[in-house]
Amino acid sequence: MIGSNKNAKQSGWIAIIGGIFQLIYGILAIFFPYSPGVYYGWDEGLWILANIGMAGAIFGILILNVGKPDSLTRLSGIAAIIGVFTRIIASIFIIMRSSWDPLPIILLSILLILGGMFALGIAILRGNKIKGWQSWTPILVSIFGFIVAALFSVSLFIHFILLGFWGVFWMLIGYVVISYVPENLTISN
Numbered sequence: 001m002i003g004s005n006k007n008a009k010q011s012g013w014i015a016i017i018g019g020i021f022q023l024i025y026g027i028l029a030i031f032f033p034y035s036p037g038v039y040y041g042w043d044e045g046l047w048i049l050a051n052i053g054m055a056g057a058i059f060g061i062l063i064l065n066v067g068k069p070d071s072l073t074r075l076s077g078i079a080a081i082i083g084v085f086t087r088i089i090a091s092i093f094i095i096m097r098s099s100w101d102p103l104p105i106i107l108l109s110i111l112l113i114l115g116g117m118f119a120l121g122i123a124i125l126r127g128n129k130i131k132g133w134q135s136w137t138p139i140l141v142s143i144f145g146f147i148v149a150a151l152f153s154v155s156l157f158i159h160f161i162l163l164g165f166w167g168v169f170w171m172l173i174g175y176v177v178i179s180y181v182p183e184n185l186t187i188s189n
Helices: 005-031 042-064 070-095 103-127 132-153 156-165 167-179
Strands: none
Touching: 005 042, 005 156, 005 167, 042 070, 042 103, 042 167, 070 103, 103 132, 132 156, 132 167, 156 167
16 A cells, blocks of 8 residues: 555545536637637646646545456556646746647656556556545546547537546546545555
8 A cells, every 4th residue: 555544535535626617618718719829828737737636536546456357457557647747837938938749748748647547547447445426537537538539629618628528527536535544545645
């Protein structure tokens, strides 16, 4: 185990708060639609906060240590975390209005996040410690994320609204983390 019940619960709450920022992002996308050449700046700031929530969700699952085999759990979690932090770097470049094109790094982050979460979901199902619909939340994050990513080329308006709604699935992971923290999960620092 790599943490304590306090760390797991904090990670769960970070996931829920990040998901709220992600929902705000989606609601604002209705009134401030994205199109090429449009720059708001605050939207990427909200997206950074949403990504911090995603990282909280992933760290919370890793702290619970509920996946099997351990190697799949760790590697998939690390891949997803690298994807989240890669996307944060892309957001910083966008906010700074860098001349560098962030699209390749955004695509890499999507692949790492969605692939990592899908593999993490498989590890959780194999671990059989989380039961019911809660065990499927990382896979649901990936499935909905792939749908949202595919809609980018169909409708930017719908894509960015659903990107915000994707926060609900991250919030569910936060809820699962908080609700599955065993009382005996304590490790001295």
